[in-house]
Amino acid sequence: MEEFIKVSGSATSVEEAILTRHSVREYENKEIDQEIWTELLNLTLRAPSWKNSQPWKLRIVQGKSKDKMANALVEAAKSNPPSPETNWPESYPAYAKKRMFDLGMKIYGVAGIDRKDKAARDQFMLNNFKFFDAPAAVFITTDFDLNYYVGIDMGCLLQNLMLSARHLGLGTCPQAALGAFPEVVRKELNxxxxxxxxxxLSIGYPKNESNLNQFHTPREPKENLVQFFN
Ligand SMILES: Cc1cc2nc3c(=O)[nH]c(=O)nc-3n(C[C@H](O)[C@H](O)[C@H](O)COP(=O)(O)O)c2cc1C
Structure with a gap:
């Protein structure tokens, strides 16, 4: 099976959507029409959840609300450490640290940033809070008590959202960073x-002629991850 390297256009099968979805970090200056939102949300909200509890709420910002949110998040990120409500992992197995290091090296490489240049890395990190200039962002929230299964439910929702977006010709970037300053989001969204x-998650039409968007992450071979017991 060939791996697709494609950043624009619509995926026409689940297989194509899975193989061509990747995190998009440069977007066209083009709004998402309401009919597209409707189709996207109809598909996204079919995600499975623990006992069909559907713990999610989706808060979508675009236009002026998005700009206002971006400004507030950038200001927060410039002067405060992250204070997420979800538990961000604090330690990783050594082999995962290597994957994360390799990712950083590759992203900074295509972005033309010297890994030792902390100021440039910090500046690049701020792009997260500007939604990478996407026309819209989706905040995923819940009033459920946080537990492992709510996390799994949210993962199912996110993947539905990302694959449905690919089907509709949209690109996405899921972002833990957007949960780094929950008080700011809470205030902006009331x-x-x-x-x-x-x-x-940042969402919009991917920019084609973009080094960052041409960059695709590798995956571990299945032999290292999967074991059959016959
Ligand atoms: C839960 C989650 C949180 C993530 N947070 C961020 C983030 O804050 N900023 C970012 O640029 N990418 C973020 N990513 C994107 C990952 O870096 C990306 O999915 C991974 O490197 C694999 O690359 P791909 O999505 O292009 O296949 C996140 C992905 C997931 C699933």
Missing amino acids: LPPEEKVICG
């Missing part, structure tokens, strides 16, 4: 105190 910010 969320009730019990609603927690899980993460966010």
